[in-house]
Amino acid sequence: MARDNINDIIVFLAVARERSFTRAAARLGMTQSALSHIIRGLEGRLGVRLLTRTTRSVSPTEAGERLLQNVGPRLEEIEAEIAAVSDLGDKPAGTVRITAIDHVVSSVLWPRIAPILPRYPDLHVEISSDYRLVDIAAERFDIGVRYGDQVEKDMIAVRLTGEVPMAIVGSPGYFGWHPKPAMPADLMKHNCVTLRLASSGGIYAWELEKDGQKLEMRVRGQVVCNSAGHMLDAALTGCGLAFVPADMAGPHVSMGRLVSVMEDWCPRFPALHAYYPSRRNSSRAVTLVIDALRLKT
Structure with missing residues (x-):
């Protein structure tokens, strides 16, 4: 009975944390019906309702x-102690869960993590692409990757890049019908591809800067996206102007598929950092991934 309770409580915790049978089932690799059966059995043995x-929603009872x-x-x-015992083996093992913005996964994480995976077959990496400011401790991620000014002060942060330059870009076809903007006010006359913020649900205001003067431009347009990759795609197809990291747009600018404008108003965002809780003893697997990600000088 006790062992069954422990296994079933682990299932309950996944559902309670995710607030969703669907997400918990995906995370545990189980069916929703199996999860429901386990929770009902646990509630029956304990004699209380847990969820x-x-x-539309799932929430824990008292x-x-x-x-x-x-x-x-x-x-x-207990899981941490078991992981610590595993770390006494010859090779790093276990799963390292990382949350990052989509374009950072492509431009920073995979190029640095992919080379180490063949050398450590017992190392597993799970990457979640998310624009929310994730509470990595509450959502059980080992590592978060965000801009330096978004990292909480109680986290250990490791620098991954230099400052991140931004760019405003549009397609040659778009500029065939619209004059190139030169000043922030000109953007209000353009069809701009905007970004909906995952945390607040609002529309991101473009953060521009020139000679110390900072402006937040609440631009408008026909297309709203929830990722920089989709914004770039919209710009490439001529839907309007996009404000994206310069390293994403650079190859397309070089090949003539995009045109960069207002470069004197495009700021540099703080460097990207990997961060993790200072109170948690990092496993060898986490340490290995952090070392692979850190900026080499």
Whole structure:
């Protein structure tokens, strides 16, 4: 009975943290029906309801919240100790979970992580592309990757890049019908591809800067995206102007598929950093990935 309870509580914790049977099932590699069966069995043995289910959401009851807050951390401690024992082996092993913005995955993470994977077959990497400012401790990520000014002060941060230059770009076809903007005010006359922020749901205001003067331009356009990659695609197809990292747009500018404008108003964003909780003892697998990611000088 006790062993069944522990295994089933691990399933419950996944559902309670994700607030979703669908997401928990995907994370655990199980079916939703199997998860529902396990939760019902656990509730039956404990004699209390652990989750409140509606057609749109799942949330822990008072009893479920007590399990989540009191038992969850203790199971994490056990998992951490088991991982520490595994670290005594000859080779780093285990899964390292990372959250990063989509274009950072392509431009920074994969080029640096891919070379080490063949050398360490017991190392597994799970990467989640997300624009939210993720609480990596609460969502059980080992590493987060964000711009330096977005990293919480209580985290250990490792620099991955230099400052990140931005660019405003449009296709030659778009500029065949529209004059090139020279000043921030000119952008209000253009069809701009905008970004919806995952955390707030609002539209991102373009952060421009010239000679110390900073402006936030709330541009408008026909297309709203939720990732820089989609914004770049929209610009390439002539839908309007996009404000994206210069390293994304650079190859297309060089090949003439995009035109860069207002370069004197395009700022440099803070360097990208990998970060992780200072209170957590890092496994050899996490340390290996951090060392592979860090900026080489």
